[in-house]
Amino acid sequence: MGSKHSKETTSISNASYHVPIGSSRIPFVALQEATNNFNESLVIGKGGFGKVYRGVLSDGTKVALKRCNPESQQGLAEFDTEIEILSQFRHPYLVSLIGYCEERDEMCMVYEYHENSTLRSHFFGSNIPRMSWEQRLEICIGAATGLHYLHTNSVIHCDVKSTNILLDENFVAKITDFGLSKTIHRFDQTRVCTVVKGTLGYIDNEYLIRGQLTQKSDVHSFVVALFEVLCARPAIDQSLPGQ
Structure with missing residues (x-):
């Protein structure tokens, strides 16, 4: 693949690999071992980029x-953007990138796993016990802190929603999925986009109609997520008329 992260390829044997946290490039064979050759029973999510698997290094x-x-139209651009953002910024309320693989026709990103x-x-479509109000408040404050950190570093997430807020074993919020993120100049807080990207129900009208993307676009999306937490109702409910 023609990513800007490409490096000279070295030969890889079939031996097991020890991949410590903090490494950047991970051999594809190590990821095959970690996921039992990408066993479908280990799939924990799907999106426009591809599938997300649970694994153990x-x-x-x-x-x-x-x-x-490999057939994804958005894959390469999002792959580069996500690595660029997560390689630059580390924060307790952002997901951590452990490493990535770009080998032959394979592009993979490896993150810390969130229990x-x-x-x-x-809140929706699961039998998981409901959270206490105190838990909800702490999670929302954590996510807001992570979003504020991005904004103070001139990054607009562009796809803030409840599915892009992960929870670790202690229910600490971690913002994830930076494939659509944009950076802005600190003296020019608006970007005009010819193609609007994001998730319907969360996108603000200024961005959706005029293509004007600002940090307030993220704030709008985050407020929608807050209402989901408060009301335990999705942003868009297909069962309701007019949705």
Whole structure:
């Protein structure tokens, strides 16, 4: 693949690989081992980029592995953007990138695994016990802190929603999925986009209608997610008339 992250390829044997946290490039064979050759029973999510698998590296580290669908139209651009953002910024309320793989026609990203899935999964279509109001408040404050950190570093997430807020074993919020993110100049807080990207129900009208993207676009999306947490109702409910 023609990504700007490409490096000279080295030969890879079939031996097991020890992949410590903090490494950047991970051999594809190590990811095959971690996911039992991408066993479908380990799929924990799907999106425009591809599938997300649960896995365990050879050192015992639990990971979430996002594998690009080679037919995806958005794969390469999002792959580069996500690596660029997560390589630059580290924060307690942002998901951590452990490494990536770009080998032959394969593009994969490896993240820390979060035991409690997405924020959305705790409210819609699951048998997971409901959170206390105190838990909800702490999660929302954590996500807001992570979003504020991005904005102070001139990054617009562009796809804030309850499925892009992960929860670790202690229910600490972690913002994820930076494939659509944009950087802005600190003296020019608006970007005009010819193609609007994001999730319907969360996109603000200024961005949707005029293509004007600002940090307020993220704030609008986050407020929609807050209402989901408050009301335990999805942003768009297809069962309702007019939706």
